[in-house]
Amino acid sequence: MSDSQAAQAQLRVGLFVTCLVDLIRPSVGFAAVKLLEDAGCAVIAPRQTCCGQPAYNSGDRADAQAIARRTIESFAGCDYVVAPSGSCAGMLARHYPELFSEEPDMAIKAAAFAAKCCELTSFLVDRLGVTKISARYAGVAAYHDSCSGLRELGIRDQPRKLLAGVEGLRLVDLEESDVCCGFGGTFAIKYGELSDAIVARKCDKILASGADTLIAGDLGCLMNMAGKLQRQGRAVKVRHVAEVLAGMGDEPAIGEPAAEAAK
Amino acid sequence: MSVAATTPRFKANVHEALHDLRLQGALPHARNFIGRRADAAARLPEFDALRDSARAIKDHTLAHLDLYLEAYEKKVVEAGGHVHYARDSDEAVAVILGICKARDAKVVTKGKSMISEEIGLNAALEREGINAVETDLGEYVIQLRGEAPSHIIAPAIHVSRDDIEADFRRAHRDLAPDRDLSQPEQLLGEARAILRDRFLSADIGLTGANFLVAETGTSIIVTNEGNGDLTQILPKVHVVLASLEKITPTLNDVAQILRVLARSATGQDMSVYTTLSTGPRRPGDPDGPEEYHVVLLDNGRSATLGGPFAEMLRCIRCGACMNHCPVYHAVGGHAYGWVYPGPMGAVLTPLLIGVAEGGNLPNASTFCGRCEAVCPMRIPLPKLMRIWREREFARGLTSPFARAAIRLWAFFASRPTLYGLAVEPAMRLLARIGRRRGRFAWLPFAGGWTRGRDFPAPQGATFQSRWRAKSGATR
Numbered sequence: 001m002s003d004s005q006a007a008q009a010q011l012r013v014g015l016f017v018t019c020l021v022d023l024i025r026p027s028v029g030f031a032a033v034k035l036l037e038d039a040g041c042a043v044i045a046p047r048q049t050c051c052g053q054p055a056y057n058s059g060d061r062a063d064a065q066a067i068a069r070r071t072i073e074s075f076a077g078c079d080y081v082v083a084p085s086g087s088c089a090g091m092l093a094r095h096y097p098e099l100f101s102e103e104p105d106m107a108i109k110a111a112a113f114a115a116k117c118c119e120l121t122s123f124l125v126d127r128l129g130v131t132k133i134s135a136r137y138a139g140v141a142a143y144h145d146s147c148s149g150l151r152e153l154g155i156r157d158q159p160r161k162l163l164a165g166v167e168g169l170r171l172v173d174l175e176e177s178d179v180c181c182g183f184g185g186t187f188a189i190k191y192g193e194l195s196d197a198i199v200a201r202k203c204d205k206i207l208a209s210g211a212d213t214l215i216a217g218d219l220g221c222l223m224n225m226a227g228k229l230q231r232q233g234r235a236v237k238v239r240h241v242a243e244v245l246a247g248m249g250d251e252p253a254i255g256e257p258a259a260e261a262a263k
Numbered sequence: 264m265s266v267a268a269t270t271p272r273f274k275a276n277v278h279e280a281l282h283d284l285r286l287q288g289a290l291p292h293a294r295n296f297i298g299r300r301a302d303a304a305a306r307l308p309e310f311d312a313l314r315d316s317a318r319a320i321k322d323h324t325l326a327h328l329d330l331y332l333e334a335y336e337k338k339v340v341e342a343g344g345h346v347h348y349a350r351d352s353d354e355a356v357a358v359i360l361g362i363c364k365a366r367d368a369k370v371v372t373k374g375k376s377m378i379s380e381e382i383g384l385n386a387a388l389e390r391e392g393i394n395a396v397e398t399d400l401g402e403y404v405i406q407l408r409g410e411a412p413s414h415i416i417a418p419a420i421h422v423s424r425d426d427i428e429a430d431f432r433r434a435h436r437d438l439a440p441d442r443d444l445s446q447p448e449q450l451l452g453e454a455r456a457i458l459r460d461r462f463l464s465a466d467i468g469l470t471g472a473n474f475l476v477a478e479t480g481t482s483i484i485v486t487n488e489g490n491g492d493l494t495q496i497l498p499k500v501h502v503v504l505a506s507l508e509k510i511t512p513t514l515n516d517v518a519q520i521l522r523v524l525a526r527s528a529t530g531q532d533m534s535v536y537t538t539l540s541t542g543p544r545r546p547g548d549p550d551g552p553e554e555y556h557v558v559l560l561d562n563g564r565s566a567t568l569g570g571p572f573a574e575m576l577r578c579i580r581c582g583a584c585m586n587h588c589p590v591y592h593a594v595g596g597h598a599y600g601w602v603y604p605g606p607m608g609a610v611l612t613p614l615l616i617g618v619a620e621g622g623n624l625p626n627a628s629t630f631c632g633r634c635e636a637v638c639p640m641r642i643p644l645p646k647l648m649r650i651w652r653e654r655e656f657a658r659g660l661t662s663p664f665a666r667a668a669i670r671l672w673a674f675f676a677s678r679p680t681l682y683g684l685a686v687e688p689a690m691r692l693l694a695r696i697g698r699r700r701g702r703f704a705w706l707p708f709a710g711g712w713t714r715g716r717d718f719p720a721p722q723g724a725t726f727q728s729r730w731r732a733k734s735g736a737t738r
Contacts, residue, residue, distance in 0.1 A: 017726050019676075023690050024719060026726035045730050047683065049676040055669055057630060059652030059661060063673030070677050098646075147631035180589045184629025190665065191627050192711025194277050197593045198629075199716065227716035230702060255719040257701035 013041040014078030016071075016117070018088045019050035020219040025254065028219060031246035032084040032120050039128050046074040051083075051091040054185055056099065068096050069106070072113045080127070081117045084242045085218045086149015089119035094152050119149055120242055121217060125158040135247035136167045139237070142174035142211035144202070144225065146218035150178055159217055159241045166244060174209045176202075183224040199228045206236060213237045213253075215244055226254040266383045266411070268616050270600035273623035280594035289421050290595050293414065296586040299530025300637065306532075313523050318641045320516045321508075321577040325568060331477040331510045332559070338480025342542025344555035352382035355560045359384065359469070359502060362556055363393055366500055368466035374484060374491035375399040376471030377415055377580060378504050378560055380602045381615070384469075396461045398490040400454055407434045413596030413604065416528050416582040421595050424450070458490065468494040468552070472505035473524070473579070475557070478513040481541040482557065485524065485534040492538050501540065501552035506560045508576040520579060523639035528581035563615055571650050575610050577640040584634035584644060590627055599624060606634035606644040613651050622660055625651035668708075687728050694723040 013036050021028045029045075036043045052067030071092070075081045083089040093114045100106035124130040143163065149155035156178075163171055182188065182198025189195075202225060206214050214229070214236055216222050226238035237253035252258055269276060280286055304310045324331055336346045349355035355378075363371065371393055373379065385406070388395040397406040401419035405412060407430045412418030419427075428444045431453055444450055470491050474483040482503045484491045495501045511517050525531040544551030567573050585591040585605025596604030601621065603611045609628060613621035625648035634644045655661050661669075675682040697703055697720025705713045712718055724732075 022726040023686055024721045026722055026724070026729055029726035029730070045727065047679040047727065049679050049682045050672075052673075052676065055673045055676075057649060057652065058665065058669045059649070059654070059656030060666075060669050060673060061653050061656075063670065063677070066677040067673060070679065074679070147629070147633070151632040151636050178633075180629050180631035180633070182589060182629060184631070186665070186669075187627070187629050189709055189711040191274070191277070192714055193274070193281060194590060194593060194627065195629075195711070196715035197281050198589045201593075223719050224716065227702070227712070227718055230717045231704075231715060252701060255702040255717055257699055258722075 011041045012077065012079045013043050014075040014081045015043055015045045016051070016075070016081050016083040016088060016092065017045060017048065018083055018085045018219065020223070021084060022048075024223065025219055025240070027248060027251055028084050028240045028242050031240070031242035031248050032082070034246040034248075035120065035124060035133065035242060036082065038133070039124060039130050041128075044078065048074050051088045053088065053091040053095075056091065056095060057185055061099070065099055068099055068110065072096070072109060075113070075116075078116065080123065081113070082120055082123045083117070084120045084240065085220075086119045086146050086153055086155050087218050087220060089117055090148040090152035092117035119153055119155055119217065121159040121162055121245075122153060122155050125161055130162070132165045133162055133245050135165075135245055135249070137169040137213075137244050137247075137249040139168070139213040139249075140170045140172055140211050141213040141215050141244070142172055142206055142209040143177060143241075144174060144181060144206075144214060144216040144221065145178045146216055146221045147180050149217055155217065159215075162245050163215065163241065169244070172209050172211050174211070175205050181221045181225050183221045185220065188224060195224070196228070199224050203228050203232060203234070207234065211236065213239060215239055215241050217241045222254050230255050266380065266602060268601040268612075268620055270612060270616070270621050270623055273598065273600055273627060276598035276600055277594050277627075280598040285423065285426070286421055286595055289423050290592060292420050293417070293586055293592060293595075296529060296582070300527055300583060300586070301530075303526035303530040303532065307522070307526065310523070310526065313519060314639050314641055317520045317523050317579075317639060318577060320511065320519060321640060324510055324512055325508065325573055325576050328507065328510065328565070328568065331512055332507060335475055335477040335480060335510055338477070339542065339555075339557055340480075342480050342555070343545070344480065344542045344557060347556060347558045349558055349560045351562050352560070355382045355504065355558050356384060356387045358558050359504070360387065360391055362500065362502055362554075363388070363391070363467060366466055368393055368500075370394045370396060370461065370465045371467045371469055372396050372398050372461055372465040372494045372498065373402070374468070374470035374486065374494040375402055375418070376469065376504055377412070377602065378471055378506055379469065380412060381562065382504075382560065384504070396458070396465070398458050398461070398494050399486070400451065400488060400490070403454055403458065404430060407431075411597065411602070414582060414585060415580050415603065415605075415607075421597065462493040462497050465494075465498040467500040467502060468496075468498040469502045469504060470495050472503050472509050474511045474517045474520070475503075475505055475509045476512075476514055476517060477510055479541060481514070481539050483517060483540075484538050485521070485536070486538070487529075487535045489536055492536060495538070495540055495552065496550050499552055500554040500556070501543070503540070503555075503557045504560070505557070506562065506564055508564055508578075524579055524581055527583040527637065527639040567614060572610070572614055572647060574642050575607070575614065575647060577642055578607055578611070579640060580607075581639060583637045583639065587633045587637050589629065589631060589633075606648070607642075610642075610644055610647040610651070618651055618655055618658075619660060622651065622655050625649075626655075683725075683727060687725055690721045690725055691723060694721045697721070
């Protein structure tokens with residue numbers, strides 16, 4: 001362990017797992033834990049649920065506030081709160097303060113909490129200065145920029161910088177990588193036909209890139225793109241950036257059966 | 264009377280649009296604006312600073328709109344013009360019909376005006392036997408087709424060249440049937456020749472306005488075809504129809520906003536024509552109308568001042584938001600079902616026709632945020648759409664099923680222990696069912712998703728239960 005890592009060993013990082021990772025793909029959470037621990041952080045994962053974004057974006061402000069209060073409380077003892085998702089991190093870091101704009105006491109707490117919140121790859125690169133990770137992945141990958149991470153938190157170069165250090169991985173350009181995949185949370189179900197048309201175009205671009213693997217930093221978008229690619233019968237593997245960076249790229253990809261089940 | 268909305272049947276509109284092959288063939292044109300805007304912005308180092316400045320100018324104006332409206336009116340009257348205030352569409356139509364009747368007008372030529380669409384002016388004029396002639400090429404094409412604009416700056420963006428040729432052959436029956444119309448220039452030449460006659464025979468010319476300048480009483484239009492100039496200079500009467508947020512304090516302010524307008528819209532540094540009109544023709548002027556009227560439409564806008572939606576009144580109608588919108592790209596403008604499409608329409612439509620009718624639009628967004636990122640006036644469009652969703656939720660307009668689902672989810676999500684107990688067995692069960700394929704082709708209550716996409720099966724136990732098992736934590 002280097003000196004700088006030793007200094008960072010003091011950092012107590014709360015992992016905000018995100019509800020989708022917690023429920024659907026826990027391996028992304030463990031990948032995040034590995035990356036944070038490798039960078040010298042002490043990781044805790046307090047009991048948690050969801051950031052409240054589905055309620056917030058459905059116009060249910062009161063419930064979103066109730067969930068936000070719980071979340072802020074749960075992570076009280078952490079130096080940082082890190083999420084393997086730009087969308088959830090954006091909710092914590094950008095929207096929590098807004099959520100309490102009419103409650104000055106809570107607004108102050110929410111702002112202090114928001115300042116501690118970070119998306120995983122930007123935390124590693126921007127806050128910890130990680131330049132190299134040791135992982136291998138054999139494949140040609142395209143990277144999709146999920147909207148909230150890109151536009152609310154400025155995440156674009158950080159995951160690419162880290163992926164550049166993965167041995168065996170070649171990153172190719174994805175045309176319109178900054179265009180929405182059509183997920184949009186409850187939008188994907190409420191306006192399913194529209195959502196499906198948007199992701200169909202995204203899949204065309206992914207196929208045109210020639211990549212055999214699609215990587216992104218948000219499980220919601222990944223599930224949407226994986227679901228469409230698989231319905232179309234495409235062989236492209238879809239993976240979360242944390243899994244690739246943590247060297248867990250040989251796990252079954254999103255939407256694929258577990259190895260022993262496939263036999 | 265304003266135009267009837269099909270916004271309540273937005274989902275059916277979407278379905279039709281997605282299956283309309285002609286429309287789908289034309290829609291990619293809207294994406295052409297993206298690269299042009301990006302290049303134009305990149306060429307101007309102070310572009311973002313200008314956006315801040317433009318926002319500040321509009322915010323200041325809106326905070327003092329009463330003063331600037333009075334100052335503007337005074338200047339228009341001093342220049343010999345008339346100002347008419349219209350509270351709603353009906354009043355605006357009545358004022359314009361009054362001006363037409365006083366002149367016994369038979370033909371009204373029109374420059375491009377979205378406010379004229381908002382108040383349903385063409386239909387009202389036709390009902391009175393007055394021939395309204397759109398002179399913007401795109402507007403002319405859709406008028407021939409009996410359609411509404413599908414884009415606020417490129418009204419016929421949904422129409423292909425072949426369709427225009429067919430429309431021209433159908434409408435211009437006096438011309439030789441065997442004429443060659445295979446080139447866009449030939450179509451343009453034909454429209455120009457026909458419109459030239461209309462310009463000369465019009466009794467009244469009606470234009471919109473991009474700016475109304477309080478300092479001088481000037482109305483300003485920004486165009487690329489020059490049709491607006493012929494519309495407002497040749498007839499004896501010029502009517503300017505605009506909504507009241509077009510007021511801008513000074514010409515200097517206008518100059519700043521102009522620098523972001525065309526760049527955001529088409530990627531041009533400036534539009535081809537920027538035309539200023541101040542009052543009617545003065546003695547000694549070589550040309551100009553004998554009468555100059557300004558019809559200022561409110562239609563609910565003043566009621567938004569001081570509230571969150573006042574930010575929408577900064578909009579300068581550049582169209583950048585729709586040019587960058589994945590929803591607009593997928594279905595085009597008509598699916599939105601009323602006058603204003605795209606993200607700006609999603610905020611403005613409920614404001615103008617009510618959220619009960621317009622509520623689909625602010626919901627039909629992924630909140631990708633690209634619209635806000637390119638808006639020259641920095642209007643927080645996703646935030647404003649979210650406020651509409653909050654108002655719907657508060658008023659019980661959200662669908663009962665969606666409401667119940669969100670509230671049930673929120674009940675558990677704000678009680679972590681209970682949540683853990685509830686989700687753990689559910690995920691284990693789903694994982695068991697989905698184990699062999701790794702995904703589901705169908706899930707209950709998620710038909711909107713699974714109709715076109717698979718849904719990944721969970722891996723099994725949740726992260727939190729695995730984590731606690733691993734770290735031996737008891738909580």
